[in-house]
Amino acid sequence: MDHYEKECLTYFQSDKIWDRILKAFRKKYSSYASFAGTIKITGLSVQDIETLEGFFCKNYHGKKSVSISASTFVKALSASKFDDVTAERLLELYFGGPIKGKKEKEAERRKQCGKIWNDFSGKQENTPAGQFLTIIKEEVKPARKEPLENWEIQLELAADMINALPFWSNRIEHLAIFASRVTGNPHAFDAGTISGNLLYRLIQRMNKDRQIVLPENKVFPSLQRHRCYLSVGLMLDQVSNYMMFYGISARKKEGTVHAGIEGFLQEREMVQIPLVVLAKCEKIECPNHRIRIVENPSIFALLCAKATGEEAYMCMNGQPRLSALLSLELLAKSDTKIYYAGDLDPEGLLIAQKLKKYYQGFFEYWHMTEEDYRKSRSEEVISEKRLKILDHITDPELRKVADAVAKYKTAGYQEKIFE
Numbered sequence: 001m002d003h004y005e006k007e008c009l010t011y012f013q014s015d016k017i018w019d020r021i022l023k024a025f026r027k028k029y030s031s032y033a034s035f036a037g038t039i040k041i042t043g044l045s046v047q048d049i050e051t052l053e054g055f056f057c058k059n060y061h062g063k064k065s066v067s068i069s070a071s072t073f074v075k076a077l078s079a080s081k082f083d084d085v086t087a088e089r090l091l092e093l094y095f096g097g098p099i100k101g102k103k104e105k106e107a108e109r110r111k112q113c114g115k116i117w118n119d120f121s122g123k124q125e126n127t128p129a130g131q132f133l134t135i136i137k138e139e140v141k142p143a144r145k146e147p148l149e150n151w152e153i154q155l156e157l158a159a160d161m162i163n164a165l166p167f168w169s170n171r172i173e174h175l176a177i178f179a180s181r182v183t184g185n186p187h188a189f190d191a192g193t194i195s196g197n198l199l200y201r202l203i204q205r206m207n208k209d210r211q212i213v214l215p216e217n218k219v220f221p222s223l224q225r226h227r228c229y230l231s232v233g234l235m236l237d238q239v240s241n242y243m244m245f246y247g248i249s250a251r252k253k254e255g256t257v258h259a260g261i262e263g264f265l266q267e268r269e270m271v272q273i274p275l276v277v278l279a280k281c282e283k284i285e286c287p288n289h290r291i292r293i294v295e296n297p298s299i300f301a302l303l304c305a306k307a308t309g310e311e312a313y314m315c316m317n318g319q320p321r322l323s324a325l326l327s328l329e330l331l332a333k334s335d336t337k338i339y340y341a342g343d344l345d346p347e348g349l350l351i352a353q354k355l356k357k358y359y360q361g362f363f364e365y366w367h368m369t370e371e372d373y374r375k376s377r378s379e380e381v382i383s384e385k386r387l388k389i390l391d392h393i394t395d396p397e398l399r400k401v402a403d404a405v406a407k408y409k410t411a412g413y414q415e416k417i418f419e
Contacts, residue, residue, distance in 0.1 A: 008082040009093045017048040022094050029099050035087040038069040120155050129159040135205040161199050167233035172276045174235050203232050219358045226322040241275035241323045246304040247312035250281045270304050275323040283333035286312035295342040296414045332360040339366040344373045344412030346389035353395045367417050370400045376412035
């Protein structure tokens with residue numbers, strides 16, 4: 001910047017009105033890639049009017065707003081003592097650098113994106129994430145109005161997620177622990193968060209790329225997300241996700257018998273098996289390929305106490321969780337016949353119907369007839385809202401008992417049947 005340009009810059013920095021005008025023309029330049037267009041300046045003060053009249057040699061007296069074309073500004077600048085300074089050069093001087101049009105900026109941004117991606121992909125070449133670079137590129141895109149540094153951070157996070165997945169080392173880990181290990185925040189990947197949604201999309205795309213097809217869970221759709229996470233060794237709920245069994249044995253994925261579960265079988269004791277253990281099993285086996293499943297924990301305990309050694313039992317304990325569905329899949333792999341007893345109320349009948357639809361094998365209702373309902377009826381009145389659930393009972397084997405529940409509007413419980 002020479003003395004002449006410095007004097008020009010000092011003039012245009014001397015009054016705030018020029019800041020508004022030059023910023024407006026810079027915005028136009030960004031669109032047109034040249035000093036062009038017309039700007040409108042509103043809310044003019046008396047001082048602003050005097051400054052404009054002196055520069056443009058026009059009468060703006062009494063006006064609160066003026067429109068100034070690029071050609072008018074260039075003409076006035078050429079007629080001033082700063083005639084050797086072009087309008088484009090003035091913008092460069094005022095804003096401290098080259099003024100770029102939209103196309104120039106986009107070209108430069110594309111170049112920066114290319115460099116960031118090349119650096120990132122090169123760094124991930126020999127990592128698990130390197131196998132899924134196309135997926136990462138499609139799922140993590142630069143936002144147009146955000147700094148590219150944010151995109152770079154998201155790319156690194158996506159790679160860290162994939163590289164840290166526990167299934168690479170044949171482990172299973174709770175989601176909160178995984179999140180803490182990757183980010184330092186145990187809630188970073190919670191459902192509904194931006195990072196949590198990204199993780200879920202990445203896992204889905206990775207499974208598709210690895211040709212891992214999870215059965216579409218139309219019967220229990222809320223558990224689909226759980227299955228997806230478990231496919232890469234992540235658990236959404238470890239503490240409450242377990243099943244109670246009696247009289248079973250289990251084989252691990254490598255084909256050996258699970259020694260711990262086998263010990264409970266030999267001792268004829270009940271065993272609580274968490275999801276993390278079930279996920280490592282290939283199948284569950286029962287004496288005579290039969291198992292009786294009850295919903296109620298107290299009934300389960302009663303049946304186990306009376307068992308003579310050839311029986312196998314399982315306790316569902318309320319709404320089926322992922323551990324329950326995984327248990328059914330493991331039982332189906334050994335062609336186990338299931339006999340299921342649930343509560344005779346709207347929710348219990350609906351659960352029974354869903355479980356029968358879900359199970360890939362022989363499934364028979366046990367103590368869930370109209371006569372069983374008569375024996376087990378309680379004095380608990382079922383609300384009209386709950387009774388509407390019975391409209392969804394379509395299984396012919398349950399329809400009669402559903403009609404009886406609708407008629408008497410009271411629930412039937414297993415305790416009275418097994419007393």
